[in-house]
Amino acid sequence: MTAGDTVIRLADIGKSFSQGGAPVEVLKGISLDIAVGEFIALLGTSGSGKSTLMHILGLLDRPSAGSYLLNGQDVAQLADDHLSELRNRMIGFIFQSFYLIPYVSARENVMLPGLYGHTAGRRLRARAEELLALVGLADRMDFKPSQLSGGQQQRVAIARALVNDPQVLLADEPTGQLDSKTSVEILELLSDINRQGRTVILVTHDQQTAAYAKRRIVLDDGRIRNS
């Protein structure tokens, strides 16, 4: 895969939930191509369907309609275990609340996705340490999350998202719980990672955050707004 190839192709994705018996359409025909190496901001207010679209992009949910090609493979209706494996291999998650395991060290948190994959233990450990150094935490590897600041915790989470060398980084409001200075550092870090060729999808409601991305997609009432 080289830059410019399509990594994600959504065609006419729909998603509806039934709420109190009545179906509610949250996504109404989303079509979207994302190329390798893009830095995309997925913008939208709450209720716009932004979260649902992110869940589908992250293989955490299945669309009700349409097709989703990830690296050319149709993943719209795969079974749970298959989706687990694809998430493990292809997608790196970064969450607003970091979601680190509180009782293990930064190093072991970074190794976590690798534990469910196919990398040998020693290589996995070396990779985790290399990534922690990359995000500037070489001297904090044995710290527990509670011993780290919010910004540092998010750096651990970013290192964790990279450990299986995924094609796509999916960051859901990664700066939502950080102060503005730390937010800038985290966004710079994501930009750096993108410059090295990795596709980054940044989900946010904040215009300033979205400004770091090279392309903006605005979701409104379940549709992509042309801008």
Next chain:
Amino acid sequence: MTAASAILDRLRLSGRILRMALVAVWAYRLRSCFVILGVGLGIASLTVIVAAIDGAERKAYEIVDTFGPDAIFVIGGDIHNRAVGQRFDTLTYADVEALRQSLPGAYLVVPMRSEHNLPVRFERNKIQVSAIVGATEGYAQVWNWPLAEGRDFTAEDIAQGAKICLIGDTPAQELFGDDSPLGQTIFIDKLPVQIVGRLIYRGTPTGGGTPVDERIILPLSTLTQRFNLDRKYFRALRVKVSSTENMAFQVENLRSLLRHRHGLEEGEPDNFSLLTADEILKFLSMFKGGLLVFLGLTATVAVLVGGFVLANLFYLSVDERKAEIGLKKALGARNGAVLAQFLAEAVILTLLGALLGMTLGMGLAKLLEKLEILEILFSWKVFTWSTLSAVAIGILFGLRPARRAAAMVPIEVLKG
């Protein structure tokens, strides 16, 4: 991916999940302590109970061994259907002679009767002996009761009505202390008799009654003559057979011979009772069966309580660790991996509980044995049962919470 590397992958994942489970067991120490305690107490009672049942079984075999597998005990009167006013004096010396002569396989037939609570004196030492037994030659042999010193009765002793006796361990201790009683003359009531043999200490009471070690044994002829007993009947008799094969058949032979001699019609009940090792074992195993049901139920309840403690704490734990579970699933842990981790945590804790329980249980059992409340035997059974039930409890009660964890949907537990 080749098949071999797929297997290696699986193994590696299993090892990693086991390690995660161990780390979590340590991380949630409080939960772990309660589960280990809950399961441990259950396993402790199970341990005591298994050890007690094994002890009771060993005791049963000891009793049967003492009784002798090659012996039949005949008692006058029917102990099974004891009719009111039924006679106990139904066994006669003629019966003994008939058995000696015509019961195939019987090589020793010893009739017995006894007098109770007679004063016994040696020099100035006076004691009360609960049973003075009269028997014929081969008394020690017929009871499988070795002599510590001296000799058994012979046919001549009986024929002559010799004034000799065998002395049980208790009166020997009381009258002679650690000195040998052999050759000494003691007075039973007013009858002087010489001690020719001392029976070893037996300890095991054959089912209630007075302890066997308190006996003094006289030749039957001497007892009946000197204490003015009738000379026709006696109370009980021991028969030893040369082979324990077809024991049931030999017992039937004995029964029909006695019935014939007592002139019993078909349909009439026996006026004597036959007791064999088998019968004692049957009785004891019936008793053991009751014990097993009662104690088994108790143990089951105790272990189940441990299981419920585990299930409850695991439900709480799964709730508390929603984010961790959702995260792991989002990062690519399959449902099976999450299920396996929680089951592994449960089984690790129940196994630790089993370890604690066995230690506690063995200590408790030892204590009960010291206090002479229980007879205890530790065998591989304790270990096997404890370990197996611990694993079973871990899987049984850990499964539902583990399933709940595995079924969690990441997007529902990872908000924001």
